Amino acid sequence: DGGITQSPKYLFRKEGQNVTLSCEQNLNHDAMYWYRQDPGQGLRLIYYSQIVNDFQKGDIAEGYSVSREKKESFPLTVTSAQKNPTAFYLCASSSTSGRALQREQYFGPGTRLTVT
Amino acid sequence: GDSVTQMEGPVTLSEEAFLTINCTYTATGYPSLFWYVQYPGEGLQLLLKATKADDKGSNKGFEATYRKETTSFHLEKGSVQVSDSAVYFCALIDAGGTSYGKLTFGQGTILTVHP
Numbered sequence: 001d002g003g004i005t006q007s008p009k010y011l012f013r014k015e016g017q018n019v020t021l022s023c024e025q026n027l028n029h030d031a032m033y034w035y036r037q038d039p040g041q042g043l044r045l046i047y048y049s050q051i052v053n054d055f056q057k058g059d060i061a062e063g064y065s066v067s068r069e070k071k072e073s074f075p076l077t078v079t080s081a082q083k084n085p086t087a088f089y090l091c092a093s094s095s096t097s098g099r100a101l102q103r104e105q106y107f108g109p110g111t112r113l114t115v116t
Numbered sequence: 117g118d119s120v121t122q123m124e125g126p127v128t129l130s131e132e133a134f135l136t137i138n139c140t141y142t143a144t145g146y147p148s149l150f151w152y153v154q155y156p157g158e159g160l161q162l163l164l165k166a167t168k169a170d171d172k173g174s175n176k177g178f179e180a181t182y183r184k185e186t187t188s189f190h191l192e193k194g195s196v197q198v199s200d201s202a203v204y205f206c207a208l209i210d211a212g213g214t215s216y217g218k219l220t221f222g223q224g225t226i227l228t229v230h231p
Contacts, residue, residue, distance in 0.1 A: 006159075040223060042120070042205060042207075042221030042223045043160075043205070044221075045218070045219075090159055092160075102167065103209065104150075104165065105162075105219055106162075107152075107159035107160040108159050109159045110157075110158070110159045
């Protein structure tokens with residue numbers, strides 16, 4: 001079955017530590033995205049990548065970093081510079097063919113990060 | 117910039133009740149509109165979509181009609197079930213000046229259905 005996997009489902013870290021969240025897709029999509037979800041808020045875009053070895057900042061990129069060395073993988077690192085890292089993190093992917101308006105995004109199950 | 121506004125929640129209904137979740141938007145271009153659903157502890161799933169004015173998206177008994185004149189995309193279901201309990205997100209893609217089509221979300225509406 002094609003889809004997006006994120007691991008782990010729950011992650012706990014001490015303040016001051018960097019942590020990397022995994023996202024893998026086998027949908028053969030060129031574009032991948034990272035979102036952050038906080039209670040009572042919609043999703044906010046952290047980073048996105050439309051092609052291997054290229055990525056762009058989203059609305060809330062400060063304190064985060066990404067890499068896109070393979071088409072299937074788009075890991076997100078939450079650095080110690082992120083002031084409020086505790087949140088639910090969602091990865092998504094989409095095709096880049098056709099009109100941008102038609103590019104449905106497919107989401108992974110998410111990783112809940114708790115930093116204490 | 118683009119924005120999506122959903123009705124205040126949470127919404128609590130009895131099984132078989134009629135559901136409406138309001139969604140209005142502002143966009144610089146001519147967007148595509150989506151409803152996503154998030155079940156407890158899970159990621160988002162696309163529920164339905166509409167890409168042009170007067171289009172009606174439908175899936176699993178849910179419907180929403182793209183109303184350009186009122187910039188709205190309200191979600192409706194005639195008879196909800198306990199299994200519909202989830203968070204519902206209205207969203208839009210407005211390609212505008214971007215090449216990738218940014219997805220902008222509303223804040224989400226929590227729906228709880230009691231037996």
